[in-house]
Amino acid sequence: MLPSVSIIIPAHNEEAVLHAKLENALSIDYPTDRLDIVVASDGSRDDTVRIAHMFEDRGVRVLDFAKRRGKASVLNDAVAATESELLCLCDANVMFAPDALRQLVACLADDRVGAATGDVRLSSEDSDFGRGEGLYYRIERAMQVGESLLATTVCVDGGMYLMRRELYRPLKPDTILDDFVTSMNVIRHGRRIIYVPEAIATENATPCWKQEFRRRIRVTCGAMQVLVRGDWPRPWLQPVACFEFVSHKLLRWFGPLLLLIMLVTNAMLASTAPLYGYLLAGQVLFYAAATLGWWSAAARELTPIGVPFYFTMSHCAIAVGLLKGLFVKQQGMWERTPRHPHVASSQHPSTSSQQPASSG
Template identity: 50%
Template sequence: MLLAAFWISAIGLLYGFIIYPGILFFVGQLKGGKTFVEAELPRVSLVIAAYNEESVLKKKLENALEIDYPSEKLEILLGSDGSNDLTAEIASRFFDVGVKFYDYRIRRGKPSVLNETIAKSSGEVLFLCDANVMFDPHALKRLVAHLGNPAIGAVTGDVRLESHEANFGEGESAYYKLERAIQLGESKLGSVMGVDGGMYIIRRSLFDTLPSWALNEEFIASMRVIRKGFRIAYEPDAFAIETATPTATQEWRRRVRVSAGSVQILRGGFWPPATRPIELWQFLSHKALRWANPLLLAVLFVASAVLTLSGAHPLYKMMLFMQAAFYSLATLATISLAFRNTKIGGIAFYFTMSHIAMAVGMVKGLLGRQATTWKQADRTFSSHTSV
């Protein structure tokens, strides 16, 4: 049993971290894969959900007005989820240029804000984003170009994190490079397993009312697109810049919240049906297996330790040493901000912190202890910040 536990965990982790990304990286390098078909530009509704975003809202609305898209075919709607800062005052400065503002006084969470604001929109395509994401002016046209293919139901872009100033930036940067490579391969082979909530478009006809309790509402919307028989494409040339959370404490909260949402997804059956075998394989490989990683890592470590103490093959001793060394680096990076800012320290720290947060989040999800409303992250950076 112990040997079986060791090898099942080891093979599962090897497949999830190396084999599956390797397959998709190879697919992503293949020529072709573009789904552009010439078509008339559709009317688009840009929908922004915000909670206390006074620090970035003016810049966000100015950025939205600079989008390279016919103004008569683009409407901008801002929904405030019970903000108690200067959100309403800042939004009022943009009324004369066509920005529509909806001030929901009772805070209920992002899904409810999106549902109510989208109901007031008129676009045949919905363009959803976060308030701290700034678009390249050409991003929308590059996303919309995919919709000329009737098999495409949603398109996600490359949201690039400004994480170089964050105290875990090296690790986060490595993670997102891997994630984008996977998405490119998934897009060419089948369908991307989830849009980036920071910037994506979806056909209005495929958008259903989001459950008010949803923690990962963009993933639920993604799976609904796939379950209706459509694909999700990834467009690497449609990019935007997002302000990353500057401290590990805030990133921890975000990772816990996202992981709690994974429990909702599994409970609700939000995954590709068996009639979409490629997408189902992608879901199991990219998402389901990743959510199992904290358990697999714990089992691998314990099994390695027990097999080493029992005098088994030296292989298990070597595996234990490698794991202990890696987690020691993560511990050092937790203590030393300087070491955390190195590539080795940053990767060890972010990997370990993310998986512990994932485990905590899934427990909270199982117990129903994660609130739907979110705590606003600090958008400012400071060289003195160390937590």
């Protein structure tokens, strides 16, 4: 018999996508008597709760929390309100392929696996920086495949992941990166996280680079929170997972500092040998292309412009996030990117013209 699964959908003002999301959840290829679909509203002020109540006669449960407290608190209460063996945590704008849940569940047949995460793909037509983002996430997914083969991938995609109920630990109310902290809890309890490329879902891309810039600042603030609290694999017990954490996440978070050091030292050495001069010229051209991308959305459609733009924009956001995370007290609540209902309107995702997505 298949294990019971609770699909938990935290929602704050998700009226634009929630109807499509619940239709999608109810059409998943999984026995209905083994499936518990829960909408947990975090102080929504639009029609989110009304839409959710429309599906109660089809088995959807609604948790209407009147006061907005943030995603971490809502997840804690929603998990406490369920009894299923497995928890599927997902976003309201993420649409599952029919077999996505079964693909994730199959991985947890192995007792060594504590969680499984799927291939959540961005709708590329929504974004004005899709060229660079697409390349970035293709590299990200390749890394997750390799990490899964080596030991464990270090982070689930918060848009869609499955975990064992007993491994969920209540999150602190001000937690920013709930998916990352949950991932670390799974790993620190000696279980693996597996990336499952066959488990496909789609979500809205961030439409504007300015919104993506703000999102990445927020993610980096969460990264600083993780570092301060010590929520990472223990090197004396999990050396491979710790190596993956450092190489995949920690070095990325400190990328802006490393890039600045590289540029300054290259400039200092440029006159000492032709090679250093060529390398400096390459850096200058790279950042010049990125600057052109800041000015022109049309230019960002070209790969030689779009890739440097996305790379530079991301690292600028990380730099700001590092400073905010270190010196400004953060809260667990933030204004999410506006949803676009036309993207979420189809019941099942296709596999074409979409880019992989990740939590960063």
